[in-house]
Amino acid sequence: AEEITAWQNRPVDDVYPIMYVDAIRIRVKDRGVVTMKAAHLVVGVDVEGRKHVLGVWIADAEGAKFWLSVLTQLRNRGLRDVLIACCDGLTGLPEAITSVFPDTVVQTCVVHVVRNAMRFVSYGDRKKVAAAMRAIYTAPSVEAAETALGDLEKEYGRQYPGAVDVWKRAWAEFIPFLDYPPELRKVVYTTNLIESINFQLRKITKTRGHFPSDEAAMKLLYLGIRNISTKRGGENGTGTQGWNQALNAMVILFPGRLPLH
Template sequence: MSRVDEDGLALTGRGGFLPELVKAVLERGMGAELSDHLGYERGDPGGRGSGNSRNGTTPKRVGTEVGDIALDQPRDRNSTFASRLVPKGARRLGGLEDMIISLYAGGMTIRDIQHHLAATLGTELSHETISKVTEAVAEEVAAWQARPLEAFYPVLYLDALVVKIRDGAHVSNRAAHIAVGVDLDGVKHVLGIWVQATEGAKFWAGVCSELANRGVKDVLIVCCDGLTGFPEAIAATWTKAIVQTCVVHLIRASMRFVSYGDRKAVAAALRPIYTASTEEAARRELDAFAESSWGKRYPATLAAWTNAWDRFTPFLAFGPALRKIIYTTNAIESLNFQLRKIIKNRGLFPNDAAAIKLLWLAIMNIEDKRARERAKEAGLPKGTPRKAPGRLIDGAGTTGWKAALAELSLVFPDRINPHL
């Protein structure tokens, strides 16, 4: 270690200190495995006439987290020895595959990962090798996407991210929708990811049918951002479910038509509509906005609220506790914010499956990082302030859920009580 400071000895990469250390450890470990396999140590006279003996070594190069390592793998004369440290056919050891998947989940392309490993570790992996490592999680993604779900979710959130998909010689924008269900304990679960290839009710009918086939028998309230065809698909699958348009998305959509200098004033004029105590009061406030100077100046803003009225008003029938939970899809906005950064780094995807795979890996990666940060603070004395973040979305609790569940049980007793 003194040579690292004095002579500039490299720690990683070809000829570095750590690769040589790992090489020595692995070769000694394989030697110990061979001794255990043969039943006697090197040079032990007791091994004479045992029927098997050492038979030199075989050169083998493997990739590791600290660079490529050239090993001398020991062998026996009967060719019955198989090392568990360096299995036959293995070309990558340690956490190199985990590192590749983590870099991929962070938004790096396969070629970016290839250049990064070569520059930092001196490990040169082909494009095909890295692609196979990332494709190894495809089965996990498929199993996760097809896993059984609970029969009942009181609240279902649905929000979308825009991803760029290569379509032949063109690049098209598609919506990757993420569904988050809240169970009876108020715990959120990511139910699935779907890339929207076609518009309207046909696509959403397929999504709802898939959720139903995976076990979801009933949903009380579905919160979404005014997606075309979704109410019809919901009605066809869960006939009693209520579709609630996200108020925040509705406000944003209506403000697109307002000049920047007038936005604060128009937003203040719209606020009495969505904070009204009842649907009738909200309608009076909408009529008042229509008669105001702002309503006359921005008729497109008024039309946005009028067209979405039937899907905007359901939450007005509930109390304050439940309104806070269902009036917006912001419950998954923090997740979408993190995913958008990764999508931006990634650029475009070769197909829909690649987009779904990256989004799934990103969600798992984010949750794993947060879990590691919480684990570091697990041993701190009681009362010590903790800075580690909680779960981002999957497995996170819903604030104020007990009061909201009490309201739901009063409104939907026949649908909730059988599941309590």
């Protein structure tokens, strides 16, 4: 428990070019009743392109107040700036990020948008609809993406209005992505980096059925993260593919905000 407390309160870097936020669902016994809770992971990618799990927070419910507390903790641990925050549909998170880090671009995870939209599409049409969606997120500009979204709606809107609606609701937090050059798009395209960690954590949590307390869940999650880091040759050894090109793009897009000493 002391080790976890020290880990959750350790100092972090003052700037992370990219930060990913995602959640896994766990069952925890609370006041005699087994309830579903979310374990939120925050992963920072440092200037060298190395990934670090900055912390895990278990919550009954998301919301701006909860996220404000998480981000304030990170700021108190030394974080003063994040260039791009990648997340997906977490209630209150974009507002909290804007409040604590006003210059941060909040970017929705494109793969999550595609996946959520595909839930409304029948198996036989998936290839065609996926191709139509690809035209949206590979568009060279916002105008071209809007045209591609219009084409998607024209072609499939009557049959799959739910799929089109997913894109429309995500639009404001999707379009920052279109300002990035291809090198940076590849890096921020998805929260797959954090999902690979989540996949391994799900494997060890789902065999447990439910946890007797938040503390018990936290212990297993922490040991899982420590184990993943060790397998990968230490947390500092997990680099990001294509990072140098992405970093060069960020120097131009976010002038004066990267510590390049």
